[in-house]
Amino acid sequence: MTGRNGAVVRRMQLGRVLRELREQAGLSLEVAAPALDWSSSKLSRIENGHQGIDVHGVRSMLDLYEVGGERWTELIELTRAVARKGWWRAYGLDDTGYVPLEAEATSVRDVTIGFVPGLLQTPDYAKAIFTSRLRPYAPSELSNAVAARTVRQQRLVRDDDPLTLIALVDEAVLRRPVGGPDVMRAQCAHLVASAGIDRVTLRVLPAGLGAASAMAAGFTLLSFAGIGAPDIAYVEHPFGSVRTDKESDVARAAARFDRLYAIALTSDESVALIQRVAAET
Incomplete structure (x- = not known):
């Protein structure tokens, strides 16, 4: 725990x-x-x-x-x-990144364009993502990074300190061969299984949406029920990350998320698409 x-x-x-x-x-x-x-x-x-x-x-x-x-x-x-000290310190992470924010959040709304959300990644998929970095992880760093991701995922199924996730994933993510065919088939199977978790809502932005999907930059909205903290909008980019709790910025991010959620496939349609992609892989 x-x-x-x-x-x-x-x-x-x-x-x-x-x-x-x-x-x-x-x-x-x-x-x-x-x-x-x-x-x-x-x-x-x-x-x-x-x-x-x-x-x-x-x-x-x-x-x-x-x-x-x-x-x-x-x-x-x-x-x-x-x-x-937060639990993430034991895995070599400091207090400046995303994990400490998520650790205190009660719900996460996530839009991912380039990869499967970290909370839904398999260990092999996560390893493939981490090893693609310009600065390769040392073996111990890689092990810690994957283990920390697994710890984060436990909150989706735990009764104590639960976390709710609403994830919007671009269809291109499902078709990008991260780690090779076997890794992607296992990742798709994991997404289907994760979609059945009560605290997880998974919806796919289909390629047919065109610019409405492709032009959306990935971002995350974190909410903190019960501690009096405002929502935070978080964006990662190639040179670092940006976070803000400024009300106007968060409101714009929330409106963008709601727009994308409304035009995404339903949860059942998303699962069906993921299964089709897996069969084609």
């Missing part, structure tokens, strides 16, 4: 709350930062979730903002939660 621990999401959540408390106290960055013996830029980074903060720092902020009682206790516990 991994346990829920998303240091990035929790740090962003903590920063938002601390900013709200400063504003409620009527203090500007320029006034609050010197009172804490910090620079304005450091306080801004903390409030934006770009820099961590320890319990001592949070206590100083709460004293300055005159916060006490249950609110004090809640924020100290949140600070400790941020500091705890």
Whole structure:
């Protein structure tokens, strides 16, 4: 069991709350930062979730903002939660990528154009993806990467800390021979089996849609029920990744997802297409 621990999401959540408390106290960055013996830029980074903060720092902020009682206790516990190492650290991953975000999410909406979603990949398919990198993984790195992906997938079927997935996959992904015919046949069989999981909705964007499908860039929307964190839109690109919780950006991504979902094949039609592609492979 991994346990829920998303240091990035929790740090962003903590920063938002601390900013709200400063504003409620009527203090500007320029006034609050010197009172804490910090620079304005450091306080801004903390409030934006770009820099961590320890319990001592949070206590100083709460004293300055005159916060006490249950609110004090809640924020100290949140600070400790941020500091705890996530399960992914054991697999050589840090807190800067996608996995820490997903670890705290309760639902994921995913659009993939180039490959099968990580949450639905078989180990052999994942290995083929990882070994295609410009900088090849060392054997231990490859093993860790595949194992971490397997740990992520367990949340789709676990009763504790469950994760819901709605995945939209371009038909071209099914026909791209990643790892060779045997790997792809097994991957298609796994997709069919995964489509039967209660928490998984899998729909294919058929090639017949033309530009409506081909022009859609892949992206992920993550939701965090129960912890008061806003949705996050996440996009990977060849030079890194971008994440945002800006309301207007997330709303545009959600509208795009809804549009693609509406024109995709139904779940039953998607399974039938996957089975046909597997038979042709």
